[in-house]
Amino acid sequence: KPTIREGELSYEVLSSNGKKTQIYESEIILKDTEVEKDYLREKDIASPKEFLTKYLAQVFYSYYTSNQIKCITNSRLSLMPHQINVAHRLSEKYFPRMILADEVGLGKTIEAGIYIKEMISRNLAERILLIVPASLVNQWKFEMENKFNIDFTIYDGKKVKKLRRRGTYNHPVLLQNPFYYDNFIICSLQFARNPKYINMLSQITWDIVVFDEAHHLRRYLLNKSTGNFRETLNYKLGRTLSKTTESLLLLTATPLQLHSFELYSLIELVHPEAFDSFSEFEHFRKNIPFINLLFKNLSKIDELNTFEVKNTVKLLRDLNYIDKNTSLNKSINSLKDKAKRSQILIKLEKQHTLSKFLIRNRKKNVISDKYINERVVKTIMVEPTQEELDIYNEIRLYLAKIYNMAGNAKNKNLGLGFVITTLQKLLTSSKEAFLKSLKRRLLTLESLRKEDPDYFTNEYDDLTIESEELEKDNKVKENLLSLENQKKILQEFYNKLKAIPYDSKSEALLELLGKIYQNNSNEKIIIFTQFVDTLFFLKDIIKKAYPSFSINLFYGGIDKNEKKEVVKKFRNSNKFSVLLSTQVGGEGRNFQFCRMLINYDLPWNPMKLEQRIGRLDRIGQKSDKIYIYNFFIEGTIETDVIFALNKRIDLFKESIGQLEPILGKIQEDMKDIIFNEKTPKFEKINEFNRDVEEKVKKAEEMELKLDDLLIDKKSFQAKSLMNYGAYDQIRLQHNELFNFISMFFSMKDKKFGNIYKIYESNEYPLLNGEFLIKIEISENFLRLNNTLLQHQYIGTFNLKLARKMEEVDFFALGHPLIDAIIKLCLSNRLLGKFSVLELKKNSLSKKFKSELRNINQFFLFIFKIQFNGYITERTIIPVILDNNGKIYELLAKNIFNGSDMSQFFQFNLNEEKNYESEIMLMKKQFPKAQKVVQQRKSRWKQDVLKLNDKIFQNERKKKKKLYIYKKKTLTHKLETLKKKLKRKKRETPSDKTIDRINSLIDQKKKMKQLEKFQRLKQDIAFIKKDIASTKQKLDDLEFQYIDLKNDMQKKNLRKFETKLLSEGIIILSD
Template identity: 65%
Template sequence: MFQDSKMPSKEKSAECPFCENILNTKYSKCYNIYCKGKEFNKDNFVLYRLNYDLGVGKIKSEVNIPASKTLDDEDSFYIKKYKVEFPNKIIKIIHPIDLIHYTFEVNEEVLTNEGKGVINSPRLMIQDGVISYEVILPNGKKTQIFESEIIKSYSSPIDEIIHVEEFSSPKAFHLKYLANLYYSYYTSHQIKCITNSRLSLMPHQINVAYRLSQKLYPRMLLADEVGLGKTIEAGIYIKEMIARNLADRILIIVPATLVGQWKFEMENKFNIEFTIYDGKKVKKLNKKGHYAHSEALKNPFYYDNLIICSLQFARNPKYINLISQISWDVVVFDEAHHLRRYLLNKSTGNYRETLNYVLGQNLSRSTESLLLLTATPLQLHSFELYSLIELIHPELFDNFSDFEHFRKNMPFMNLLISNLNNIEKLNTFELKSTIKLLKDLNYVDDFENEKVSLMLKNYQKREDIISKIENDHTLSQILIRNRKKNIFSEDFLNERVVKTIVVKPKKDEMEIYNQIRLYLAKIYNNSLDSKNSNIGLGFVITTLQKLLTSSKYAFLKSLERRLTQIERLKNPLLDLKHFEDEEPEFFESELEEQNIDSDLNGKHRNGQKVNLDIANQEKILHNFYHQLKSIPYDSKSEKLLELVHKIYQNNPKEKIIIFTQFVDTLLFLKRTLIKQNENYHIEKFYGGMNKYKKAEAVEKFRSSNRFSILLSTDIGGEGRNFQFCRVMINYDLPWNPMKLEQRIGRLDRIGQKSKEIYIYNFFMEGTIETDIILALNKRIDLFTQSIGNLEPIIGKIERDFKSLIFIDDKEKQKRLREFNQNVESEIKKAKEMEMQLDDMLIDKKSFQVKNILVPNSCRDVKLGHNELFDFISDFFSLQNPSYGNLKTQKKLKDDSKNEDSEIVEIELNKVYLNNRNISLAKKYIGTFDLELARKREDIDFFALGHPL
């Protein structure tokens, strides 16, 4: 319809042609709620602001799309969208919020029903969404032409080429042909992620992708067990929706500690760049633009269409309504069990909603597709699962009682299917029971048993009954739950070899530990009785206790800062901000974790003051500091050096990851290890490093041929997979068992090259932490088994852990016994709830081999990585220097294929970047080779779907 030269470039500010509001550019969206440009009608010329490269389109019709996306035909309300036709016959269904009117400029030539004309006036008229222009026709006549009467811009791309007597060369024509061919591959019905993502996909993940892709806009609950890759499954689905032009606006909401991991996975595995939204980002965006009307709509969530944010941020009352005003194509909630309601009265059905759940409800109404990810959808009560189902398909059950009735019938439905499939093996009593159950559930008429028995001998009639039972199992239609036992054989799973390293502190080390612990316990326990207690005090004390257990050096550094602060400020109040500045990733992780299920918002702690009466305790702190400083040895670090040296002697090329909670401990260990042996290759990896430094550290650790050590914090390791490493050392142990599981999960995951994973855990003999963790390990097998199924009780375990740390020695044994009994009781409850999800029909639908073997092989798509490399190389050689250039940077030996794989550098022309309304980097370094891309997470993977 219009050529690319009409597309927006980075211009100066402009006026909205409808309300004269000041815009960033002519092609910026006007958010004045009174602007008439918000109205659209058939035959309007429009731009799609999420993809200007489509060109100028024309509205063909209005489309009403059901808002609730129910399983039935009836829906409560509809979302109005528009069917738009773009050049090359591309059709898209678009929400009006993402459309911009394309307006013709003075002297622009247009082709109308009355012939060629020229726009004569900068002023356009609009009434009820119908736009008209003053046009001068060839006979000199001025007339008002409606937009519907304008066929197109007078100049078309082919006209321009003919007029300048310029035709494409055969090579250029061939490139255009290939571009269209590859685009058709990418937007086809096939699942692209098999070849176009940096993935080594497992069969169950392909199956999930197939299940999701069967529906236009699925609303599902993904409840795979921990370790089966729910993040990857969601990423496959997102990539498919983008590739098929079905999704432009996508929102991912996750716990705060997982935001960085999700962003990394989406970029690294799928070449999809999401923007992280938090308070700082919103504040920055609110400063952009100018608004002519004081009540003009200001919504920062309009600026980006691929957004990741934390649950703690999104549920903030300031943002819930704003984020829900957007018409999202896809919304994903990770750890969705935090979207919780509490049942107050079972008989009346009364419940209390949390802010998390209110957020889920609002977004459920404003999104087309909704994915809820959780390994534990049914935690401590079946009402929790019902609440999640209400978010996905509120019409599925009339009320909670209806859901309970269905849930209690699930075992009978499974029994019926099992018996019908083995009808010949049933004895007389089993056959009678089966017939009675079929009658009770209305699957057969109330005939004589002999007649029913005769009917059941007919294979087709049995299959019809089984099909009816499966159709009645509504939960299997919306819930996918893969289990390791159904997917992997025992031989496939890795073995965790756990080694306990007991550190025996010397007498003076133990004495100072006990003095400091009792001192901290006194302050902590006094704070619980105080009327003015707050969240900050408990956090400060527990942080100091964890530092004490982590390393003497880390605790000394913290004491130094405390004493310096007292000396400088002469202020008995301790600002939490100081702790946040010292260990930002630990602070954020711990505090956000405490708040995730509360209705408090993470940032409420800013500016909190904790009255520790430090001024009066200065002498005590100085005394602790000098006692610790005077001890010339460190039994714990000495034990680490001994262990590392032993591993080094056994295998001088071994790779080890050492985990700690604190950066101060990490830096101390690096210096200590280098002193022991300068031949050790040591890299550090923590949250404060930028993504390039992190990628560089991981690559150096991976590719080193020397004895290599990666020192990592908990947050630093999130999102990274270290299948090439088989040894990990937990120098300190987190109080939350799930954090320990996440550490082990960096190594113990699909693709691990070693059958055995070696886990060394450091314990300080005689400390309360060791007593608690060893007691806990006896009951939940902390280190050798995955404990993801126990996540519902982990929060309570951590709270009990904290209270035990600060008890008096006299109460210690009694409280430990109570702790053990409580843990056993909670484990029993959690396992009972998990058993309620044991369902043959859900398992059957979740993992079907036939769905993997037939439609998802992509055998009909013949695009290999070499072909794509040749295509891109030809493009840059033909267009150079208009767009940029491509050159081979260096060659690496690809051991898996025993051949050279090229690393390529693509640099884009600065002028081209400035003239395009797209976000691209100036330079990309990557590879077209999938195997090399899987090894080298620090470089880009060039495949269909890459931003380029």
């Protein structure tokens, strides 16, 4: 099927081994035109550099496309052990369908990103869709690009319109569905749930679909006994895409919020076949705490007292794990047998179905105390003048009046309510921001969207995340804020505010900055505000008061490169540095090098506050303490409410992620208090306090309930995680990749470009021993590539430095430049079939020198062993022999291990010398080399077959379960329809009855009876049609399943192929 990839047409091709790949149109053309020419070129002797560069490219490609976990060292990550564990669990499942439910702050995005990159590197995932809340779209794009070198395209209404306007495509499918244009797509949940887009997205077969904040995919249980429910548009989107994707990941820290039906609904998305009904799930759920207790007791049976052992036996009997007729003593003795206990544990694990669908890690289990920073919270209470307080109260009451006129909580005009709330927040953010809003008449939803997109994206889109329809402007209520009706009163407010010559809040900020400067003139501080107008206002007053300070702005209005530059300036500055940031500006960025944060205004949603603090409070923070300054205005209702909330849940001192289900809704309660006109303030706040306490208690209960469901033998403690052998399989070192790229750019008189080390730079302050890499790409290289490359890159191959400097490129496998270089090296544009290499004896160890003292030359054979099965695996093996056929395995490992080849080889080839006699000798040694490879293959073969068969069997079981579930569902539907048809037929009047109806004199009664009969006939016709359709679906399902099994079997060839890639002569020189 044709697809546009990177601006070029590509095709999905089914290979003889059953594997699907995509190739560019230009690649198909090249194959026919250059075969003969390339064949002749390969007969030439390759230069040593060209030969060795091609060898290294083959090694890196085989490594990158292998089924080992390798992307954790090829991504800009500071990994925690539990993330390595989750990445392994996902990757070993091939195409997992899982709920990732780690607590807030444990890196679910990173876990999903590692899995995505792994699947891309293995050539198993070409179409990937990320659906996230609107306020997180840019953050996800940044994380995927910055951490994993994966470029996702953001799709929204503007993007779709732009693609529809394009006149360059004629294909009718492309014309109807713009989502065919890109393979890696990210879009907001609010955008994707539009029924029109649900239909378009479902037309595409996706390899991986990821939902972030998946608890928004919600169904509501209407009747527990019948299992009837109401489905939201969000859930419909999830259900529809679940059917069209191989892998489905649902990310949520709170899969269980208020009712177990929420968790059941998410499981239905990933594995609809798991439970027949909600009642079956409930029966299963109620047994899990007992199963977990058995896991715990059986694991430490020797430590239990007599009473605990007896209770364990009783529980095993009740759940039918041991024979009820066996005596108590005999049962106790059997549990002391390790093998018997093991059998019971295996049975228990099979019963613990939830661990197959859901992964959850808790901070207390996986994060060591040494990673937890102390939060030092300081309150800055601003005392406004009476004049400031009076105008604040006057405006608040005015806004409250209009807010309450916009409707009650159930039918409030969402847009108008949002505008009023924004004005109230502006009022307490800064006088200047509020004045600018009045001056611009920022009084409609659309103008707010244009004037401050940062705030709009962060607040309004979150407000509408669970709305069932797009906001429709209520023109009548919008007129409450029209210029004509409100011009006089708004002008009055403007004049009063403008007349106040001072701003107590900004003066308090300047005073605080002065005190901090006196203590440390090199301090770095991030000041957060919700509004761009406040951002620019603060910049002006700080610059005026402290001209020597370094001040930078960080908000959504600056582009990607500007953001990189701002982070770099802020981090590298030796002055007292201030970074002014909006909520959106700071998302996705990590500021571990900064320890001070000022909340100039406080968001009403406490989770936004936690996100701000999380930019600094994360693993890698250099300071033991993080200082958080919070600005409050004495006498305002906002201060009273947030103080009350802080008393209940300690907003600033510790992570509040587990309270997310209630905190996201608390801002609605805050609005009711702030815009309250009638009930006394303190009465409202007391009511608010009681409500918060009840909600916190409920959230804690749900947390414990979730723990009971999920804690099993697959839960990992920090100690055991630290010993997890994830890194055992990772062989690649970043200096090996650097050596390969350096050799590539030194070939052919540097015709492909140049590479430099940067040790000193005013732009990038570097410590002793640190250096950056500058790579310049030639026009010649750019012409040879299909991918869109830059002319110049500045970055590093060093993972530690890449983490430190997020604004520079991280050169690793998966980076577009590195991938383009490997692709070019593997093509026929580079020679590499045969070469003559000159090995420097002095570069070898004493042991090798002694062993090789009487040898002048070797023969080198480089083989590729490839396994083609349900998975594809390959390995590159270099074999070195002397003239007598003796094998030098250790020498080959020592030289061809990815080290700097220039330390072993001279790169001067004597092109005039004739090597025919050496080539004849080399050919004689080929069978011996081949035999060596066959022996090595047998050692490798067993592991690969085991891995292949495990993945194949798991996938086959998964497909079979899904087939049985679908068949069962359709069969049940067919039986129900047949019963319904039978009932309707019984209701059909006889011919005699119809004649009687026709003879009725009362025309009204007659028409009513005939209409009823007609409706009955239509119902029967529809049911018959539905029965026929369901039967057809059952037949189709049967054929589809047979085809699927055949395709899987066809793909699973389980064949090994050995191919000689290249050969050479190695001459030893002193």
